[in-house]
Amino acid sequence: MFSLTASMNYYLYAYPTDMRRSFYTLSGMVTNQMGKNIQDGDVFIFINRACTSMKILHMEFGGLVIYHMKLESGNFSLPILDENTNTFQITWQDLMTIVQGISTNKKPNKKRWKKPL
Structure with a gap:
């Protein structure tokens, strides 16, 4: 229960x-705008306009699960999306770099909140 793995398909909603x-x-939205079936077991990622909040929708055994992450500081760095589609397939590694604020280009990593010592 509550598991996302590298073997799953990940789809980022582009808007x-x-x-x-x-x-x-x-x-x-998954059915009507992304053209996918939620019951296929794929993982669907949604991000707000400011790129500070992310929801991940996934069908687990027995029902739907939403993972929600709201950043205390900084914002998510998204990959460059194709303008012709509203769904962008990414990998588990891509999702982890987005969540952790790791930059794949030579710019510094995105700012993240850290627990004070």
């Missing part, structure tokens, strides 16, 4: 998403 959306509206 900003209202983070007030929940299970039914996000799964509707």
Whole structure:
């Protein structure tokens, strides 16, 4: 339960998403706008306009799961998206670099909140 692995397919929605959306509206977006089936077991990633909040929707055994990450500081660095599609397939490693704020180009890594000592 609550597991995402490198063997899964990851799809990033290319447009900003209202983070007030929940299970039914996000799964509707997967079906209607991304052209995918939520029950296939794929992982769907949504990010807000400011790139400070991320929701990940995934069908686990028994039901839907939403992982929600809101950054205390900084923002997510997204890959360059194709303008002709609203769905962008990424890998597990791509997702981890987005979440951890690691920059793949020569710019410094994105700012992240750290627990004070």
